[in-house]
Amino acid sequence: MFNNTSSGHHLSIDELMSASSPTCPVCGSNEDDIIENVKAGCAHCYVTFAHILNPHIERMHALRIPEPPPEYADLLRDYPTFGDIAVSTRIRLARNLSEFPFPGAMNESQQLSVFEQVGDFLGGIAEGDAFRVIDISDMKRESPFEAASLLERHLISKDLFHKRGVCGAAISPDEKVSVMINEEDHLRIQALGEGLSLFGCLETVGKLETMLSDHFDFASDKDLGWLTRCPTNLGTGIRASVMLHLPAHTDSGSIHGLTARLAKSGYTIRGFYGEGTKPVGRLYQISNQQTMGLTIRQIVENLNALVLRIITREREIQHALDDHHPGYIDDHVWRAFGILTNARSISGDEAMQLLSAVRVGISIGELNVPIGTIDSLIHRIQPNTLCFEAGRDLSEPEMNSVRATVLRKAIKSSV
Secondary structure, three states, X not given: OOOOOOOOOOOOHHHHHOOOOOXXXXXXXXXXXXXXXXXXXXXXXXXXXXXXXXXXXXXXXXXXXXXXXOHHHHHHHHOOOOOOOEEEEEEEEEEOEOOOXXXXXXXXXXXXXXXXXXXXXXXXXXXXXXXXXXXXXXXXXXXXXXXXXXXXXOOOOHHHHHOOOOOEEEEOOOOOEEEEEOOOOOXXXXXXXXXXXXXXXXXXXXXXXXXXXXXXXXXXXXXXXXXXXXXXXXXXXXXXXXXXXXXXXXXXXHHHHXXXXXXXXXXXXXXOOEOOOOOOOOEEEEEEOOOOXXXXXXXXXXHHHHHHHHHHHHHHHHHHHHHHOOOHHHHHHHHHHHHHOOOOOOOHHHHHHHHHHHHHHHHXXXXXXXXHHHXXXXXXXXXXXXXXXXXXXXXXXXXXXXXXXXXXXXXXXXO
């Protein structure tokens, strides 16, 4: 089921992650100049803008770009999840039932039929612990904060949350797996994992997709692969993403160069809630854009290699910042820790920035707090999740007070 391919060309991992200056130190050309003209301003531009020019050179002269070096296999063995920088992983597969129109063209009767068929099937599996099947429209009426909390915890998408008609989700008891029903496609099968866990998530969604495909006939084409409502998802239908904490890239300004390189190479970098959102707490989602031309396994392996390069580069930049500003990181970390463990009122934006600083302190060994505590707090302190746990709507002052209490108690109890 994971073998759909077609042709395509993207930058190699080495080209993507090659260090470069935003401007050429010799002639002053910038990345925009090179991208617009595809011509070097001087001899040194070939070093400064190698990540832009090398793909063109490769095509013109058929140069062989080397594969990722073997030492990354050792990194995977020694640091299996890279939890100091990789916060979480998600893999999603888009699939559609062959006998129905895509959700955007379905009438209410067809929407209901798909929802009931898929919901009944998922509600009866999982070896005794059935998936919880949710009608989003009903939940928004009966428990609006719970519905919005599902969005904040990445169990459903923005599109599903705002969609009208018969749609919903089936969520596993441990909330590591969810299947969105009648979103843009009939099924969006997704698995969530901690740290860098692309291959574990791939195994999970693969097993569930096999179970579903044994029961339902998915729409496919021998040339186009799995058929989806949006052509951008044709082929494998996979979107794999890793949430990375990149404070050094952010503080140094290197995030802009990384964003440009990813945009030109079949990957995308987005904010905390995905497409159209801004990064908060220096958290970014890195995901594939290409869904055709490679197998699912190849797409996941390439993203995994790219993420390892970004993680390595993040550590290098962090060491450089610490060398140039000795003591700055320690002071920043301990100030944040002091506020989070003593504040009686704190806004959401401030809390995310402070949690980011504390996460840096944990990653460099300055603070002895389980990193899982910080990652769980990222979701617990979101507005609707706080209201849901409180059982009522909270005013802004109340929310800031409750948020401070949650942060203070959770961090102090874990030290």
